[in-house]
Amino acid sequence: MFACNALFRTVYRKPIPAKTPNRYFWGWINMMFNRVDKDRLKMVGPDRLCAEWLLRNGAKAKFVNVPQMQINYNLLPSDTVPVLIEELDGTESGIMHIGFDHLKGLTRLRKVKLHKCVYLEDQALAKLKFVADTLEELEVSSCKNITDAGLLHLKDLKKLKQLATYDLPYVKDIQVVESSLKQALPGCRMDLKS
Template sequence: MVMIAMQFLRSTVSRSPITRCETVSKINGRQLWGWINMMFNRVDSARLKLVGPDRLCAEWLLRNGAKAKFVNVPHIQSNYNLLPAENVPIQIEELDGTDSGIMHIGFDHLKGLKCLRKVKLHKCVYVENQALGKLKYVVDTLEELEVSSCRNITDHGLQHLKDLKNLKQLVTYDLPYVKDIQTVEKQLKQTLPNCNMDLKP
């Protein structure tokens, strides 16, 4: 299905000059990519029962171009095909979403994680405010968070972070739709007094 979608998109974006029909095709192509991204981000409940939350979350991350670090494993895992066998237990302690296709519906994969302590969201073009709200699933373990160059995040999204009671470090920058970072920082410091914050819009 993905190959068919890629062939379709290449055929619609490589023609010239652009006609009305081709413009419609390009719009449909973007919609198709959006649909594919949603499918790659949706939680597979049947597989969750089979492999557990950490394995399923790792598959979600790597399938969408993100990276994960497992407990007691020194290297970062970025290749889906090099994941350990399904019968090898893994626990995710770090999530790096840099330049990936993860989107907010995929953050439901965080449910059930017991060791995730660090999350980096950098240049995540599909990450929206709702994704930050879903970090509540790892409220008991999350200690470090970076949100940067994510163009869909607003002041309201950052305010979701106020409930992350164990957060020790928070970094934000290059968030063009955050309009009043000083107010956001003041509000967060009221509920997260032990968190070291470096907040820039």
């Protein structure tokens, strides 16, 4: 009995090792939810696949001729029903820059809202070029990883009519960014704050 108690004390009195951060695990999971499935793309097309990506990651999509935003992955129309995305709302979602490859092939996306997207980085804004022919309205706000360089990627969005930014702590010189964007996009109304 004594030996058993001594063993118990030695085994259970050892310091418990600190938990290893599981951030990498969740980052990997998020990357899997954001990557483009090329086989599925061939089956359902870019708009349906983009909607699946958005909803799987907690974002919202609005389809052409449908009045309400689609928020529930399980309520997406059948694969056989064609859909066209006209609005994307990424508020508080898990969308990442690698997922923005889903924008390739979209022909009707005109409005994008990126608010409190914790995984969003400058590369995502660069990939908005995939919808440069249709994108008219853009909001980028409370995305803590966006920098001046990321906002300067927006110069390629020649159809942009409205741009708003705020609460972007890593944007250091919003006046320089605004001046550059106004030169590149003279027809765009801008409300830029960092």
